[in-house]
Amino acid sequence: xxxxxxxxxxxxxxxxxxxxxxxxxxxxxxxxxxxxxxxxxxxxxxxxxxxxxxxxxxxxxxxxxxxxxxxxxxxxxxxxxxxxxxxxxxxxxxxxxxxxxxxxxxxxxxxxxxxxxxxxxxxxxxxxxxxxxxxxxxxxxxxxxxxxxxxxxxxxxxxxxxxxxxxxxxxxxxxxxxxxxxxxxxxxxxxxxxxxxxxxxxxxxxxxxxxxxxxxxxxxxxxxxxxxxxxxxxxxxxxxxxxxxxxxxxxxxxxxxxxxxxxxxxxxxxxxxxxxxxxxxxxxxxxxxxxxxxxxxxxxxxxxxxxxxxxxxxxxxxxxxxxxxxxxxxxxxxxxxxxxxxxxxxxxxxxxxxxxxxxxxxxxxxxxxxxxxxxxxxxxxxxxxxxxxxxxxxxxxxxxxxxxxxxxxxxxxxxxxxxxxxxxxxxxxxxxxx
Numbered sequence: 001x002x003x004x005x006x007x008x009x010x011x012x013x014x015x016x017x018x019x020x021x022x023x024x025x026x027x028x029x030x031x032x033x034x035x036x037x038x039x040x041x042x043x044x045x046x047x048x049x050x051x052x053x054x055x056x057x058x059x060x061x062x063x064x065x066x067x068x069x070x071x072x073x074x075x076x077x078x079x080x081x082x083x084x085x086x087x088x089x090x091x092x093x094x095x096x097x098x099x100x101x102x103x104x105x106x107x108x109x110x111x112x113x114x115x116x117x118x119x120x121x122x123x124x125x126x127x128x129x130x131x132x133x134x135x136x137x138x139x140x141x142x143x144x145x146x147x148x149x150x151x152x153x154x155x156x157x158x159x160x161x162x163x164x165x166x167x168x169x170x171x172x173x174x175x176x177x178x179x180x181x182x183x184x185x186x187x188x189x190x191x192x193x194x195x196x197x198x199x200x201x202x203x204x205x206x207x208x209x210x211x212x213x214x215x216x217x218x219x220x221x222x223x224x225x226x227x228x229x230x231x232x233x234x235x236x237x238x239x240x241x242x243x244x245x246x247x248x249x250x251x252x253x254x255x256x257x258x259x260x261x262x263x264x265x266x267x268x269x270x271x272x273x274x275x276x277x278x279x280x281x282x283x284x285x286x287x288x289x290x291x292x293x294x295x296x297x298x299x300x301x302x303x304x305x306x307x308x309x310x311x312x313x314x315x316x317x318x319x320x321x322x323x324x325x326x327x328x329x330x331x332x333x334x335x336x337x338x339x340x341x342x343x344x345x346x347x348x349x350x351x352x353x354x355x356x357x358x359x360x361x362x363x364x365x366x367x368x369x370x371x372x373x374x375x376x377x378x379x380x381x382x383x384x385x386x387x388x389x390x391x392x393x394x395x396x397x398x399x400x401x402x403x404x405x406x407x408x409x410x411x412x413x414x415x416x417x418x419x420x421x422x423x424x425x426x427x428x429x430x431x432x433x434x
Contacts, residue, residue: 288310
């Protein structure tokens, strides 16, 4: 099935993307604000949490949620994402498609009513004096500090975050999407509101309407109610993809962990702007994307050197990460074997069967995306962030189908190790890493 994506420019750097999916019974509206990492991210990260607490017409959390219930259980959530060197601030409203409601019920949960509520969230938040309500801001500051602290509980992802922090210590990508504790602690209702006004005036915006809806109704409602002006002083989003490497960094940190967390960070010199990204996706899949991949079969199954192992790409930054759970005494052997398998793939040492299994696995995952509006939006957004038109899962599949083994090895030769990171329980478990 060919996916229809209709894009309209509502103002300079403000875009509406409509993706009709008549097989669905809900309508999904997503608004993304783009902001550079390393620039007021603590403020920007709290903004959507405060907006979710209510509007002038529904000033309490309870009243706001009662309004959502009136709209037949409409769901409103906010989110933060990190793609390339951008912090993405998301507002997400999902409701029953009005065609599936009785005529007398449509006024309460029509598309227009949904956009009207979203407009109130964006342009009529609860204010006191010259800023957001102090009590609300203080609660959300603490919640954000808790989120930062709670990252340590997920040691697998936390070890990756720590590795990236070291690997990209002089780059915006090394910053957290949540901001830092020092900035968050200083936030006031006034400073947060000033940051929000800056977001409304300057941040590029992408609005997605997906699922079951009328295109003409959607375009008119969004145009009439979400009146964003041309962007002023748009931030710089240049991403450093090519970086000269002088020597590998080796980092050891001590945490209360039951098993060591080994992370290897690689510079690929390739991001989503470049045609080589598709061969690189297959290279990553061959290396550690699946249970049939080289790292799982050789490092885990054949040599029993790790509890888990996988690789993944950050396609907008051009970074590949390998993550493994190991016994720290096996550090040297595991590290050596991972490097060996990486070099084997760079030299084209993989079979047609391995390649086709990998291609099939990635294509299958992309097909499954087509019934998931959130995943579709993420795929389209990746193209937008990298200066392309929205790229659909179907277009990605077609590109991957055309990749041959020679292109994969060429892309693989761009992959170079930057940082080796080990999280272990005590310094005695691993000798020689500083």
